[in-house]
Amino acid sequence: MKTTNKAKKLLKSNNLTMLIVLLAMVLVSEIINPVFLSMSNVMNLLAQNSIIGVMALGMIFALVTGSFDMSVSSTGALTAVLSTYLFIRSGLAAGILVGLSVGLAVGLINGLLVTKIGINPFVTTLGTQTSVRGIVYIITNAKPVTGIPKAFNVIGMGKIGGVFPVPALIWIVLALLMAFVLRKTRFGQYVFATGGNKRAAWLSGVNTDFIKIMALIISGVFASIGGLIYTLRILMCTADGMTGYELKVMSACIVGGTSLDGGKGTILGCIIGTMIMGIILNILQLAGVSSFWQDAITGVILIVAVGFDSFTSKQRS
């Protein structure tokens, strides 16, 4: 009985549509290029998308509360830079700790500006994105920083049993954690209520400002985790690192069924969205399409996904 109910629920949900799209894409990709489903390509795909995937897990909180976070790319870059210095001088733990506090700080600033001053989240986070990127250039003087101990590479490039990439494992563990937070905790319920109807949530006793601030902090911290994986992958950092990631991360969320109006979104959808985006780019790579085209297509996908969401909600009303 219970399982049939669950099955019905899944059938009705958007996730299933997305899952079908994903499977169809896998099938098509396999037909186009038999290399696609090879073990090494699949693992490669997981590893490549884990940074976007992890950042999307944070971004979804901002989006579901009806907010927005354009600053994740710069937050990731600043994290990479500061942690690189600390990895070199003080070791792994210090680097990770300082790296995460970058996301916490940027998220807190975003949150306070959005809730306490009341600036539009898009403008706020676009502003912090630019400023934080400026700080990255100031610190690095636009020069790449290298010299992270090779041993740390395990986190960015390591493979468990020589097969399964460590970043993908981090992604999966964090996804499970965030699915729990979003579905099984009070905070998660408040996140949905705040995004679904801020006024009603507030009048029910939910401290909606706090929820919005926390959501932006989570988005910032996950951007930092993304930045850490990024820098431990290439064992260096550059001033222009992770440029354009905010749109990729947002596309992953929106393709995965997160609504820009807030109040709607799932972690599973978020993962599927990330994979769909990743596969599209992977196909283009395998087909040898230039990276300029990949950018152009990312933009188109974002607009199509948002358009689909807006259009269906327009139809409903």
Add this chain to the structure above:
Amino acid sequence: MLTVSNNILEMSDIVKEFSGIRVLDHVDFELRTGEVHALIGANGAGKSTLMKILNGIYSMTEGSVLYDGKPVDIKTPRDAYRCGITMIHQELDLVGCRDVAENIYLGRELYKDRAKMILDRKSMYERAQELLDELGFEICATDKVEKLPPAQQQLILIARTVSCNSRVIVMDEPTSSLSSHETQQLFRVIRSLKEKNISIIYISHYLEEIFQVSDRVTVLRDGKNVTTAVTAECTKQQLVQWMIGRETEVQKNIGQSKSEKPMVLECDGLTTRRDFVKDVSFCVRRGEIVGFAGVVGAGRSEIAKMVFGAEKMAAGNIAFEGKPVKIGSPTKAVRKGISMVPEDRKVEGLVLKLSISVNMWLSYLGKCRSGVLKYKDLGKKVQDMIGYLSVKCANRGQPISDLSGGNQQKVAIGKCLLNEPKLLILDQPTRGVDVGAKSEIYMLVTELAAKQGTAILYISDELEELIALCDRIYVIKQGKCVKELDNHTQGLTKATLLQYMVD
């Protein structure tokens, strides 16, 4: 006697139904050239609906409109405007960041060239200023609108309607944001418009104004015509009687007086910013149902929201259970044991995107000790509440938007009840709710007060409801508490209540 040809406007046999519910039932309305015609009725009598039909905002189900002796078909506000009918809404629809002349000519700007590309600002300002002077308004055409007080903004709207040769102006509660001095200024303007043969339909809740400014008055009740009379020949009592209709015996269900019970809420001198609500004092005891009566816009909800921490308080003191408290936000109010069912279910009461369960336990979650949800316990609580309130639904995971208005309202109430509040504020809990659900809500409210000892603050437009349920009733008028009535000792009728509300 004036002849029929003097009617600038004749609305006849107007019927309007909203999803099968008839809100206007064969209403007739006539307006003579150059008269001020007041339109009155209790809250929900159909005044605004009738005027929205005239203005093309709503379409009528049946009926016809004659304008200047010719049948007209008004489908949009633009059609009405072309005819020469304009409505001045309660919310002043002006573009605040532009100046007076630009607002007067909004949408019909003057141009220098035929192709309408280059604005002729010079003549716009000259002609706007001429018009303002002619109307006797002391306003400069180059002033920014947002810097002017509400009264002057109202005058700009009037100037706009005059400038586009409107012959019928509908004023919906024009004095709601005006001081008494400004009201007198508005009345002078209305009289001078009359001399220009402009006809005015004047909607107001306040009888004083009706007697001061109108020539005739039409009374609506429950969507039907009651009468049309020459204002000077009426008395206030008569108007109130017409608005109420035949006084029916209200079945009171209020038990014993609670004057001995301990105080739950004591409010002293509550005042909002800009004095919209001023110096309101009242109290609610344990197990007592206290009503707030008043016309729409009198400030009842604002007072309730101050108690709930959802409206900023400029002055005043609140004591809860005998102790002075500062309630800065709804979060704190809920923690103290105060819950509120807000007036607008869809905007303030519920998260329509989410399920029945989530809506129901949303407020209760704050009380759970653990931040991790215990779905089993929560589900049981919600299921019990669904049963207790007899919410009609397929299952508790259903989206709340699937439910009927009455059942949605029950969920909104259930959300508060899960908290077991000591004070429950109900703002129009029976609005847009079917008859069955209404009586269930009445029973519930009475039971809560009697059995749980919940103190209840009950706001309603329906006077019958207040008389049937409330131990005491405060009458709120223009942001002030004008009267406290004891339902146990005073023989309250709808007419006495309404009299205090409008006079």
